[in-house]
Amino acid sequence: MPREDLEKFFYPESVAIIGASTKPEKLGHIILKSLLESGYRGRIYPINPKAEEILGLKCYPSILDVPEPVDLAVIVLPAHVVPSVVEQCGKKGTKNVVVISGGFKELGGEYADAERKMVEIARKYGVRIIGPNCIGVFNADNKLDTFFQSRDRMVRPKKGPISFITQSGTFGCTMLEWAEHIGMSKFVSYGNRCDVDEADLIEYLAEDPGTKVIAVYVEGLGDARRFMEVARRVTPKKPIVMLKAGRTREGSKAAASHTGCLAGTYELYRAMFKQAGIIEAKNFEELFDIAKALALQPLPREGSIGMVTNGAGPCVMATDACVEYGLKVGGYSEETLKTLKERLPPYCVLGLAIDLTGSATSEHYAIALEALGKDPNVSLLMVFFVFQDTPLDEGIIDIMKEAKEYGKPILCCAAGGPYTIKQSRKLEEMGIPVYPTPERAVVAAKALFEYARIRKIGSL
Amino acid sequence: MPREDLEKFFYPESVAIIGASTKPEKLGHIILKSLLESGYRGRIYPINPKAEEILGLKCYPSILDVPEPVDLAVIVLPAHVVPSVVEQCGKKGTKNVVVISGGFKELGGEYADAERKMVEIARKYGVRIIGPNCIGVFNADNKLDTFFQSRDRMVRPKKGPISFITQSGTFGCTMLEWAEHIGMSKFVSYGNRCDVDEADLIEYLAEDPGTKVIAVYVEGLGDARRFMEVARRVTPKKPIVMLKAGRTREGSKAAASHTGCLAGTYELYRAMFKQAGIIEAKNFEELFDIAKALALQPLPREGSIGMVTNGAGPCVMATDACVEYGLKVGGYSEETLKTLKERLPPYCVLGLAIDLTGSATSEHYAIALEALGKDPNVSLLMVFFVFQDTPLDEGIIDIMKEAKEYGKPILCCAAGGPYTIKQSRKLEEMGIPVYPTPERAVVAAKALFEYARIRKIGSL
Numbered sequence: 001m002p003r004e005d006l007e008k009f010f011y012p013e014s015v016a017i018i019g020a021s022t023k024p025e026k027l028g029h030i031i032l033k034s035l036l037e038s039g040y041r042g043r044i045y046p047i048n049p050k051a052e053e054i055l056g057l058k059c060y061p062s063i064l065d066v067p068e069p070v071d072l073a074v075i076v077l078p079a080h081v082v083p084s085v086v087e088q089c090g091k092k093g094t095k096n097v098v099v100i101s102g103g104f105k106e107l108g109g110e111y112a113d114a115e116r117k118m119v120e121i122a123r124k125y126g127v128r129i130i131g132p133n134c135i136g137v138f139n140a141d142n143k144l145d146t147f148f149q150s151r152d153r154m155v156r157p158k159k160g161p162i163s164f165i166t167q168s169g170t171f172g173c174t175m176l177e178w179a180e181h182i183g184m185s186k187f188v189s190y191g192n193r194c195d196v197d198e199a200d201l202i203e204y205l206a207e208d209p210g211t212k213v214i215a216v217y218v219e220g221l222g223d224a225r226r227f228m229e230v231a232r233r234v235t236p237k238k239p240i241v242m243l244k245a246g247r248t249r250e251g252s253k254a255a256a257s258h259t260g261c262l263a264g265t266y267e268l269y270r271a272m273f274k275q276a277g278i279i280e281a282k283n284f285e286e287l288f289d290i291a292k293a294l295a296l297q298p299l300p301r302e303g304s305i306g307m308v309t310n311g312a313g314p315c316v317m318a319t320d321a322c323v324e325y326g327l328k329v330g331g332y333s334e335e336t337l338k339t340l341k342e343r344l345p346p347y348c349v350l351g352l353a354i355d356l357t358g359s360a361t362s363e364h365y366a367i368a369l370e371a372l373g374k375d376p377n378v379s380l381l382m383v384f385f386v387f388q389d390t391p392l393d394e395g396i397i398d399i400m401k402e403a404k405e406y407g408k409p410i411l412c413c414a415a416g417g418p419y420t421i422k423q424s425r426k427l428e429e430m431g432i433p434v435y436p437t438p439e440r441a442v443v444a445a446k447a448l449f450e451y452a453r454i455r456k457i458g459s460l
Numbered sequence: 461m462p463r464e465d466l467e468k469f470f471y472p473e474s475v476a477i478i479g480a481s482t483k484p485e486k487l488g489h490i491i492l493k494s495l496l497e498s499g500y501r502g503r504i505y506p507i508n509p510k511a512e513e514i515l516g517l518k519c520y521p522s523i524l525d526v527p528e529p530v531d532l533a534v535i536v537l538p539a540h541v542v543p544s545v546v547e548q549c550g551k552k553g554t555k556n557v558v559v560i561s562g563g564f565k566e567l568g569g570e571y572a573d574a575e576r577k578m579v580e581i582a583r584k585y586g587v588r589i590i591g592p593n594c595i596g597v598f599n600a601d602n603k604l605d606t607f608f609q610s611r612d613r614m615v616r617p618k619k620g621p622i623s624f625i626t627q628s629g630t631f632g633c634t635m636l637e638w639a640e641h642i643g644m645s646k647f648v649s650y651g652n653r654c655d656v657d658e659a660d661l662i663e664y665l666a667e668d669p670g671t672k673v674i675a676v677y678v679e680g681l682g683d684a685r686r687f688m689e690v691a692r693r694v695t696p697k698k699p700i701v702m703l704k705a706g707r708t709r710e711g712s713k714a715a716a717s718h719t720g721c722l723a724g725t726y727e728l729y730r731a732m733f734k735q736a737g738i739i740e741a742k743n744f745e746e747l748f749d750i751a752k753a754l755a756l757q758p759l760p761r762e763g764s765i766g767m768v769t770n771g772a773g774p775c776v777m778a779t780d781a782c783v784e785y786g787l788k789v790g791g792y793s794e795e796t797l798k799t800l801k802e803r804l805p806p807y808c809v810l811g812l813a814i815d816l817t818g819s820a821t822s823e824h825y826a827i828a829l830e831a832l833g834k835d836p837n838v839s840l841l842m843v844f845f846v847f848q849d850t851p852l853d854e855g856i857i858d859i860m861k862e863a864k865e866y867g868k869p870i871l872c873c874a875a876g877g878p879y880t881i882k883q884s885r886k887l888e889e890m891g892i893p894v895y896p897t898p899e900r901a902v903v904a905a906k907a908l909f910e911y912a913r914i915r916k917i918g919s920l
Contacts, residue, residue, distance in 0.1 A: 027819065030850045079807075102817050103807045135818070148818065154848035155877040168773020169818065173848040174896075177877030219776060245773065250789060250812060251780035257811030258772035283777065283899045284875075312718035313628020313705065316679060317743065320711035329710060347539075347563045351717030352710060357562050358595070358608065358629065359487065388614035388633040390490045415744075417615040417637030436634075439743045 003204040005128050006196065008096040010139040010186055012071030013042050016063050016094070018085055019076035019101075020046030020054050027100065027148040028076045029054070037151055039143035045070060063092045070094045074136060074146045079103030079111065082132065083118040090125025097122070098146050099132035105192045105260030106133055112260065119194050133259060134191030135169035138176065140184050141210060149173055157184040161212035161295035165201045167191060167259045168245075171217050171284055178288050181429055182295060185210035192259045197222030199230045206234040215291040216242040217284075219255035221269075228276050235277030239294045239451045242278050243287040244269050277454040279447050286443055292433045293444035297409040299452040303379025304328040305445060306372035307353035310360035311386040314413055315353035318382065318438035325446045329353075336375040343367045358386065362395035369399065373406030380445055381406070384438070385414040387423045397426050404432070409448050413441040463664040465588050466656065468556040470599040470646055472531030473502050476523050476554070478545055479536040479561075480506030480514050487560065487608040488536040489514070497611055499603035505530060523552045530554045534596060534606045539563030539571065542592065543578040550585025557582070558606050559591035565652045565720030566593055572720065579654050593719060594651030595629035598636065600644050601670060609633055617644040621672035621755035625661045627651060627719050628705075631677050631744055638748050641889055642755060645670035652719045657682030659690045666694040675751040676702040677744075679715035681729075688736050695737030699754045699911045702738050703747040704729050737914040739907050746903055752893045753904035757869040759912040763839025764788040765905060766832035767813035770820035771846040774873055775813035778842065778898035785906045789813075796835040803827045818846065822855035829859065833866030840905055841866070844898070845874040847883045857886050864892070869908050873901040 015035065021028035032046055036055055046054040049061040060066050063073060063085075073089045075082055079101050089097050104115035115132065122129050130136065136146030140159035147154065157176055160183010166172045172189040185208060188201055198216060205211045214234070221227050231240055246255035247266040273280050279294075281287035305327055309315050322329045330352040332340075340350055344367055349355035354372070356364045365383075372378045381403065385392070403410060414424050415436035424434040435441040475495065481488035492506055493515055506514040509521040520526050523533060523545075533549045535542055539561050549557050564575035575592065582589050590596060596606030600619035607614065617636055620643010626632045632649040645668060648661055658676060665671045674694070681687050691700060706715035707726040733740050739754075741747035765787055769775050782789045790812035792800075800810055804827055809815035814832070816824045825843070832838045841863065845852070863870060874884050875896035884894040895901040 149848040150850045153879045170771030170773045170846045174875040245776040247780045248783040250783045254776040254779040254812045257809050284897050311630030313630045316705040316714040319714040320707045323708040323710045349717050352714045386630045388609040390610045415634040419613045
């Protein structure tokens, strides 16, 4: 059952920006400007009792003065006036409200009281709230966004397979930009989580056809029981990757003054995640790296990781990381080794990794990838590049495209300057993820194997 | 005592490229071309018995035919002919040889024998060898490099404080490009390490005035006893950061087929590093991150980390990481808190981090940085930016420049797309390192505290 009451957060036909400002430096101005420039085609109503017109749009004194129905209200006003504005939204029949403003529960005391009061009012009118203390929503489908990050400061991602829900707007901004060319479906920064919570959002995204993987940053959970119930239901169908902040007592304290959340015991969370089939990321890079792999690659069978490279150092470190994570490397079949020995130059090293050395051409890669691609012992291809090595010709991109035909997941590793970034981008744009360090590629591989197991158990 | 016998690896007046080729795709062509384009002003002699001229330079049949002295020979020829060519270098009086070619110890058996034979010959003539199986040397001082990575594939770094010695050419390429705008002094990729080893190189770099921090990637050590003796002598004066690959049995096996090194027991290495005052990096990103901090920032007194941000999520994760690494956060003086309460807007959160919120301007950062900069409890400033947040004006760069005046180390954290990268670059160009994740900033902070302690003990 999709969360129908959340639909208008992502697909409103009309949006009111309550607190829209004439002053360019104000959040209420930036949000309106950004939405106008977004390509979103719904109606937009600036609300401000002191202005006639903002950015060429007629301005209304309150949402109640808007002559047509308003599906979504975005509130960016000082905290103390927000509850009464939520009440106006309720009266107007606007059931979906994003509260950008901070100054609530994260400050404690009377501010937390104001947040509670706001929720009470919302419940009375059947209004759902995302926030407060957040940057709101983004939907790549219709280009809607509620961000106070201007377009020249923050790139919006193309439409794609990752959805991200986050208590931290900061990590939100980073993910939006890192995912630029991988693409995103839906994005929600929900800050203090006074009402709409991760369980609601995951339930919604589970039914979103554009979402292939759900990435989550939380400091603490709202309704843990419902969260578990929803997650358990979703993970056999769509992967959930989660980053949990506030692992330590001091971190929890920091979380409390960020989103007013009690972070809870980390070990308890880990156990819960495991039980619910959630993949845990240990830091933000891991969260992105794992989401990228799950979004772009097929799942592996049980088996070994086959490595191909033109520079062996990173394979040594990758092997260390694989062993430490309990992943197998090498174990190539006799036939594979025979083929490689026959077809590759004699200076190539056929060890745990197939080291084509710095003299490697794309043709050498093609030979190695074909052998490993057909080797029944190999279930995942990890391909390392020193793109800087000049013998490696441009044909490598097409060779990698062909390597997808073996049907095995492929993860690449390459790091360097502008040329390497350009080549890596080409690979990612054709759906092959590239990681800058061997450890990060191995973490992604581990997640693919882990989710393959979760999927298997879930489908029993 | 500087290693005078190594001087000509970095400051030769003349270089012979033995195995220079007329064919553009050959390593021996790329190395010559790259050196010609480098800006290096010494004499360059291509050696190839089958060519009259390569890239406009007169070509000699052998190094013995060059009419003038040759300080440095770079050999890029099939392995089996290299020993006899080293002998010619000895006869010529060329005491410094870089062997780029692979196909030696890393293949085992007779190939390892060839490497041994080559070393015997070198010893006989007093020739020192870097390599084989490597990409050789780079000196930012005179622009010399021996790389087969063309300039359009691999950017060379500007002159700067990091020197890097590495058994892996791949990690070498990455470091050269990552350090582009931080800058490098000397670089050595030494592959199989048949002769010149890490102890020799560290001893040399200890006396190199351009080197402020020595970064090292090793799979196994050559002469561990001498290494320890040298490292113990150097670390009280210059920091050494090391990444050790081949931590696991399988990783060691991978190392053996990479550089022919026995990787040894990881725990033993860790104990040795600790005893010698070496800072250990756990992966390649850490190696670079730590080197960057040590290269650019002053050392902290004992004390607490002060955090300032306009988006608190990363501070929660940074706090977790600090606690896990035994670093203190916050603990601001009464006076600091009083000042901040008076001077900052009321919605700012004065917790473990000073959270200026998404509405922060550079003026708010200035207020917070001044208070923390003068707070006697704070010994390191960790400054987080959501550069995407549009209220944060361009003045922030100057504010950060002024913050250096407090004399405390500053580490920043910011991650995102083009605008964020541009702002981060500006900070790094004025000597303030920026990290993409809180954990990476915290690892750098930990290393600064660690090296401050090493320095203290060393100077007793």
